[in-house]
Amino acid sequence: MKVAVVGAGALGLYYGALLQRSGVETHFLLRRDYEAVSRSGLQVYSINGDFHLPKVNAWRTSREIGPVDLVLVGLKTFANDHYAEMIAPLLGEHSQILTLQNGLGNEESLAELFGAERVIGGVAFLCSNRGEPGVVHHLGAGRIILGEFQRLDRDRLDQLVQIFQQAGVDCKATDDLKRARWEKLVWNIPFNGLAALLQQPVDRLLAVGATRKLVRELMLEVIAAGNQQGLLKAIPESYADTMLEFTDNMGEYRPSMQIDREEGRQLETGAIFRNPLLFGAAKGVPMPRVEMLATLLEQGQL
Amino acid sequence: MKVAVVGAGALGLYYGALLQRSGVETHFLLRRDYEAVSRSGLQVYSINGDFHLPKVNAWRTSREIGPVDLVLVGLKTFANDHYAEMIAPLLGEHSQILTLQNGLGNEESLAELFGAERVIGGVAFLCSNRGEPGVVHHLGAGRIILGEFQRLDRDRLDQLVQIFQQAGVDCKATDDLKRARWEKLVWNIPFNGLAALLQQPVDRLLAVGATRKLVRELMLEVIAAGNQQGLLKAIPESYADTMLEFTDNMGEYRPSMQIDREEGRQLETGAIFRNPLLFGAAKGVPMPRVEMLATLLEQGQL
Numbered sequence: 061m062k063v064a065v066v067g068a069g070a071l072g073l074y075y076g077a078l079l080q081r082s083g084v085e086t087h088f089l090l091r092r093d094y095e096a097v098s099r100s101g102l103q104v105y106s107i108n109g110d111f112h113l114p115k116v117n118a119w120r121t122s123r124e125i126g127p128v129d130l131v132l133v134g135l136k137t138f139a140n141d142h143y144a145e146m147i148a149p150l151l152g153e154h155s156q157i158l159t160l161q162n163g164l165g166n167e168e169s170l171a172e173l174f175g176a177e178r179v180i181g182g183v184a185f186l187c188s189n190r191g192e193p194g195v196v197h198h199l200g201a202g203r204i205i206l207g208e209f210q211r212l213d214r215d216r217l218d219q220l221v222q223i224f225q226q227a228g229v230d231c232k233a234t235d236d237l238k239r240a241r242w243e244k245l246v247w248n249i250p251f252n253g254l255a256a257l258l259q260q261p262v263d264r265l266l267a268v269g270a271t272r273k274l275v276r277e278l279m280l281e282v283i284a285a286g287n288q289q290g291l292l293k294a295i296p297e298s299y300a301d302t303m304l305e306f307t308d309n310m311g312e313y314r315p316s317m318q319i320d321r322e323e324g325r326q327l328e329t330g331a332i333f334r335n336p337l338l339f340g341a342a343k344g345v346p347m348p349r350v351e352m353l354a355t356l357l358e359q360g361q362l
Numbered sequence: 363m364k365v366a367v368v369g370a371g372a373l374g375l376y377y378g379a380l381l382q383r384s385g386v387e388t389h390f391l392l393r394r395d396y397e398a399v400s401r402s403g404l405q406v407y408s409i410n411g412d413f414h415l416p417k418v419n420a421w422r423t424s425r426e427i428g429p430v431d432l433v434l435v436g437l438k439t440f441a442n443d444h445y446a447e448m449i450a451p452l453l454g455e456h457s458q459i460l461t462l463q464n465g466l467g468n469e470e471s472l473a474e475l476f477g478a479e480r481v482i483g484g485v486a487f488l489c490s491n492r493g494e495p496g497v498v499h500h501l502g503a504g505r506i507i508l509g510e511f512q513r514l515d516r517d518r519l520d521q522l523v524q525i526f527q528q529a530g531v532d533c534k535a536t537d538d539l540k541r542a543r544w545e546k547l548v549w550n551i552p553f554n555g556l557a558a559l560l561q562q563p564v565d566r567l568l569a570v571g572a573t574r575k576l577v578r579e580l581m582l583e584v585i586a587a588g589n590q591q592g593l594l595k596a597i598p599e600s601y602a603d604t605m606l607e608f609t610d611n612m613g614e615y616r617p618s619m620q621i622d623r624e625e626g627r628q629l630e631t632g633a634i635f636r637n638p639l640l641f642g643a644a645k646g647v648p649m650p651r652v653e654m655l656a657t658l659l660e661q662g663q664l
Contacts (some may be wrong), residue, residue, distance in 0.1 A: 074514055088382065246482045247476075254658075254661075258658065258661055258662050260661070260664075264661075264664065265661065268660070268664065270656075270657040270660065270661070271660075273655055273657075274653075274654055274657045274658075277650070307424075313555070329520055334612070348579070348650045348651055349650055349654050351389055351576075351650050352576055352655075353654075354574045355572040355573055355575075356556075356559070356560065356576075356658075357560070358570070358572065358573075359556075359566075359567065359570055359573045360560050362562075362570065
């Protein structure tokens with residue numbers, strides 16, 4: 061098994077490091093971290109135990125890596141227009157592409173460029189940050205749920221699950237990738253959006269009755285839109301309450317988009333907001349609050 | 363004619379100064395500006411010409427002023443729970459109360475406390491700021507539209523219009539105060555709200571297609587709610603476009619609520635947002651975007 065990690069931010073570095081540690085031949089396409097990783101390898105500080113990989117296959121271009129069995133895509137979604145140049149050189153006849161990116165539309169874009177049969181999607185529940193170059197911090201969670209984009213090959217999916225499990229990742233397969241993606245959006249849209257807009261962690265948002273109500277209304281809009289996308293099983297409205305209670309236990313957690321905004325980075329509003337809005341609109345589901353939140357986030361970046 | 367100005371912020375000081383300059387016996391209930399005004403009078407810097415009133419009737423309590431013919435209320439609306447103590451000592455048998463405050467609910471509160479027959483409402487289109495104590499800056503506009511709360515006495519209204527006109531104020535009467543209030547909300551809700559939330563002047567909001575669309579959607583929610591309040595004549599949807607074009611000509615104007623937030627003052631979300639939402643809800647008109655904006659503004663103040 062030969063793996064290439066494309067988009068080696070906190071997520072790509074973390075899962076790539078786990079795969080390499082478990083014996084998988086792993087190659088990292090790097091930009092910011094290239095010098096540091098080439099020289100000193102990769103340092104992971106993790107709640108599950110720190111470790112250091114002294115020798116890492118670090119590359120500046122995909123062409124140097126050549127064809128691999130699996131491309132693991134961890135790019136920020138606003139960089140998706142670089143898919144072709146970054147991924148094409150990594151593909152052989154049977155290469156698979158796994159995107160662990162946020163939001164919606166990534167599998168579709170990859171399928172259009174490289175063929176739907178190659179594409180596997182994964183929803184990652186990971187709390188991690190990059191430190192100085194060559195260092196990644198794993199702060200919490202880490203589960204991955206994998207699903208086929210076209211539901212062609214459950215065996216292939218099970219093999220991939222096994223590879224991640226052998227690397228120490230809490231990984232499972234789903235028959236309904238779409239549902240997993242929409243379920244994650246039920247959390248991501250209100251909490252990433254409001255925390256980034258207001259620069260407040262989740263506990264402050266949930267402490268105020270009117271804001272808690274708004275969070276729930278946003279969730280219900282996402283659930284309604286998701287349930288029109290041909291999921292195998294509908295997401296019940298009670299999932300909103302489950303997510304509220306789940307988040308009540310997080311304390312003063314700062315969602316990634318809040319951190320992105322604090323640090324002046326571009327926000328992934330396209331994948332997390334605009335694409336779900338397009339999918340909702342295509343089915344005639346009104347999402348006035350989600351659209352307003354997207355617009356406010358985008359305007360706030362100007 | 364004896365007038366008492368209650369709530370002598372930028373609006374109260376400005377109109378009070380104009381009345382006094384025209385010969386009306388005017389008394390100011392002052393807190394922050396009491397010392398300065400007692401000592402040095404009132405200085406108005408106005409686009410219509412600067413002027414100075416060397417001797418001003420400045421008071422610390424309403425009791426010292428005693429009964430007047432007209433109470434001019436310019437309080438910030440979050441101070442309305444001080445109506446009783448501030449206004450009661452100013453009332454004689456025939457005293458009138460004119461509120462030029464923002465938003466909805468002010469006439470209703472005054473009527474409940476002091477009798478509906480006393481209450482006149484006014485919608486002020488004024489751009490003014492307080493400077494150092496004893497100084498007010500008039501930056502633009504200044505028109506007042508006056509209406510009876512109960513439509514009892516058109517003569518009384520005309521006399522009041524005349525008094526303001528003699529003081530140099532562009533003033534006219536309306537038979538439909540409610541409509542004037544809702545029309546002003548069509549502007550105030552989107553522009554005060556979004557400018558305060560995003561800390562951006564109106565031209566930046568209108569320059570982005572999605573945000574301009576959101577402004578218009580907020581306006582349409584306000585128009586729909588207003589049109590269920592028994593206005594004499596409905597506000598047409600085209601009023602939204604009129605207001606958009608009107609605002610396109612304002613340049614980088616910063617609405618008062620944006621300035622309030624920049625300067626860390628309390629925002630008038632009750633009168634400008636929550637009361638209109640209550641009136642809308644009472645008639646079953648959904649206002650999801652207006653409610654969301656109110657919630658975000660309130661949460662942002664925490």
